[in-house]
Amino acid sequence: MFLKGKSAIVTGSTSGIGLAIAKALAAEGASVMINGFGDAGAIEAERAALEAASGAKALYDGADMSKPDAIYAMVDRCHAELGGPDIIVNNAGIQHVSAIEDFPVEKWDAVIAINLSSAWHMMRAAVPHMKAAKWGRIINTASAHSLVASPNKSAYVAAKHGVAGLTKTIALETATHGVTVNCISPGYVWTPLVENQIPDTMKARGLTREQVMNDVLLAAQPTKKFVLPEQVAALAVFLCREEASAITGANYSMDGGWTAA
Numbered sequence: 001m002f003l004k005g006k007s008a009i010v011t012g013s014t015s016g017i018g019l020a021i022a023k024a025l026a027a028e029g030a031s032v033m034i035n036g037f038g039d040a041g042a043i044e045a046e047r048a049a050l051e052a053a054s055g056a057k058a059l060y061d062g063a064d065m066s067k068p069d070a071i072y073a074m075v076d077r078c079h080a081e082l083g084g085p086d087i088i089v090n091n092a093g094i095q096h097v098s099a100i101e102d103f104p105v106e107k108w109d110a111v112i113a114i115n116l117s118s119a120w121h122m123m124r125a126a127v128p129h130m131k132a133a134k135w136g137r138i139i140n141t142a143s144a145h146s147l148v149a150s151p152n153k154s155a156y157v158a159a160k161h162g163v164a165g166l167t168k169t170i171a172l173e174t175a176t177h178g179v180t181v182n183c184i185s186p187g188y189v190w191t192p193l194v195e196n197q198i199p200d201t202m203k204a205r206g207l208t209r210e211q212v213m214n215d216v217l218l219a220a221q222p223t224k225k226f227v228l229p230e231q232v233a234a235l236a237v238f239l240c241r242e243e244a245s246a247i248t249g250a251n252y253s254m255d256g257g258w259t260a261a
């Protein structure tokens, strides 16, 4: 319970990696604000479970991460109702798979807005609170695609490389203020984001579903295993510890050896 008294916003936490991070932060006592889309009843059940786990208030905010005004309003709400924010996890993300000549412009705009620009706005809104508190932890969910490319993912690869550069820049701007800024770069994690890209990958590469699973997704990782959301969450919690206060501007690969290969 080393995060008792701290507040955290985890964007894109109604599912997958973000939900695992929200649970792991709540298990350490943090007041968590969750965000993202989904079934209202399921989201309320997750919110109540976070409150029970942390013994602290948990809130849901449905801010659309492609809308800057909604992002600033969410951070203001966290400050007013939970304090802080002391921790932000910029995790909301979407994917679109298509050859560049067929890539819809609105999909490029959406992937860049949700995966990259939202992290910039979140940090812009939260850093003043963290500097005032002389403590803060910013964790950005990047991807193995912050380091290496795959065909047909131009917007996603550009956004994730951007997240890695943004992480380093804001780490330098906050380094003397007790604030650390790091990113985690998972390999493939079995979540709706990965499952939903299978049909487009089949189309773009002319592969069967089985070939996408074995020759694209699992083959990327020398371990031949998906990364688990709970593994990403455990690293996010470690980065919030005092023992991690010298770690800033880092990009942690958690990709079963993908980028080593």
Ligand code: NAD
Residues within 6 Å of the ligand: 011, 012, 013, 014, 015, 016, 017, 018, 035, 036, 037, 038, 063, 064, 065, 066, 090, 091, 092, 093, 094, 114, 115, 141, 142, 143, 144, 185, 186, 187, 188, 189, 190, 191, 192, 193, 194
């Ligand atoms: P997911 O689809 O399970 O979760 C995505 C979350 O983002 C959901 O809560 C969804 O509601 C939310 N979201 C989507 N659009 C949003 C918007 N406009 N505003 C607010 N919330 C929005 O996917 P995931 O795999 O858990 O992805 C989480 C993060 O991890 C993403 O940034 C993704 O790029 C990254 N990532 C995923 C993998 C993987 O293999 N799954 C690998 C590396 C990095």
